[in-house]
Amino acid sequence: MNKTILDYFEKTVNSYPQNIAVGDNDCEITYNQLQKKAQAIGTAIAKNDSLRSPIAILMKRGRNIPAAMLGALYSGNFYVVLDCESPIGRISKIMDILSPAAVIYESEFNEIVNNFKGAFIKIDFENSTKTQIDNKLLKNIRSQLLSTDPAYSIFTSGSTGSPKGVLITHLNVISYIDWFINCFKIDEKTVFGSQTPLYFSMSVTDLFASFFKGSAYQMIPKEYFTFPVKLVEFMNERKVNTIYWVPSALGMAVKFDLFKYCKPKYLEKVMFAGEVMPVKYLNYWKRYFPYLLYANLFGPTETTDICAYYIVDREFLDSQTLPIGVPCSNSRLFVFDEKGCEVSNGVEGELYVSGPFVASGYYRNKVKTNEVFVQNPLHNKFPEIVYKTGDLVRKNKKGELEYLGRKDFQIKHMGYRIESGEIESAFSAVNGVELAVCIYNSEDDKLILAYEGNEKLINTLKVTAEKLLPQYMRPHKYEAFDEFPKNANGKIDRKLLKKIILEK
């Protein structure tokens, strides 16, 4: 049986040793080369005798990180990719939670690594790739690994501001990737143009789908999303045919009316997740590329990446929202009310998920784990863990799930319960508004609409509000932005945006 991610990876290496595995701006490496590097790093780590322990990775975005990740797996440990651009305070917090057995780093981060507290082995990436591969040692480690052992941890911000490390097992990844590659027919001819950073759950999808099937994982440099012509050149040069991006990245093309000037030539599939996809963006893409597959994917890091999906099969108006669709194969979804009873179609409730995509919990955080990974409230006949997503959803008449917003962003205003998403979609259809975010100021009970666009639009927005929204949902104030602050993943940073607005 294929127990671990490495079994799938090695099958790929055997079938397609000369296929491009990973590429970045500078160069590309084959599956064969990738494996050699990973085994060398794996040997270097394994010499220190740790098993199932965290290995932190502090490296720049580029082709070397996947080798370090696989190296950690070869050593029988699990990895955590740190965001080298995040403030040192946050990195230290994560390091405190982890107390890793080793840190793999590139020499430019030497000073930061030297300042980390605690006992851990320092592994210089370049040096470790020169380690003589010890096949006997690696084989021995492999024989001890279980599919239920952790493969990696991804840290999410957590509403309290203290990061939580979602722990994902080999089995989680295998189950999840099995759905993804079958659903979207990923094979050795697929070339991913990857946008998402490797410390973000979306990156798991295109990275491991590649490693399981022999596809190419082309890492797009972050700055190309500021200079879009470069982006298209990169995509055409590497023959990218599949992308899985956050909506803001897809929206960049819309903002610049990019396809009027240049177009990606090889695209076949466009998937998106991570935040609500404005239909206006989708319609722009469809205008230039009507025959591509478009899919809206949905899920939290705690379900490996995704638990529901919708393949776009009909037209939507700019003012409508896309459904998040149906459960992925091997994933079970429930919509519960506050008392833990299933609600009927059309009624809003919280989304719960069960099945093999669901993570084991948060690393060294039993309290938080027990809060959200709970026994299925429908029965007590045998242990069945369900994950409480904190997302509010409802089923539409077609039986598709619709995303309504976060439970913790739900606004209670003038006695009404309001989902900010409903207000936002009304405005994001307005010509000249790129994105809209509704902020609620609980201090004075006022709704504020922040939008990306010209400040002269405010009157148009007021008219729109009167036309489309009931009185209690109309914003009291409008704030124009050239561009919203985005977090490292490219998503709108709602917390920072709220702070900026409330401090004005």
Added chain:
Amino acid sequence: MERIYEILSTIKPGVDYENAENLVDGKILTSLNIARLVAMLNDEFDIEITPIHLIPENFNSVKSIYKLVTMLDGE
């Protein structure tokens, strides 16, 4: 040219714009800064900076920004 200095200083103060030649490549300006800069240049000089002009080389120094603006203004 003066106006470009002013705009840059409102977007990101505290940079030695007179001597800087790697505003983009040196990661001095973030993508957010550049988006704001483009919007302000478009407004101020009544030009349209299209994706074709949106390349790092045009934004690395005040001189190159000025060159871009004059070129587009003449069109």
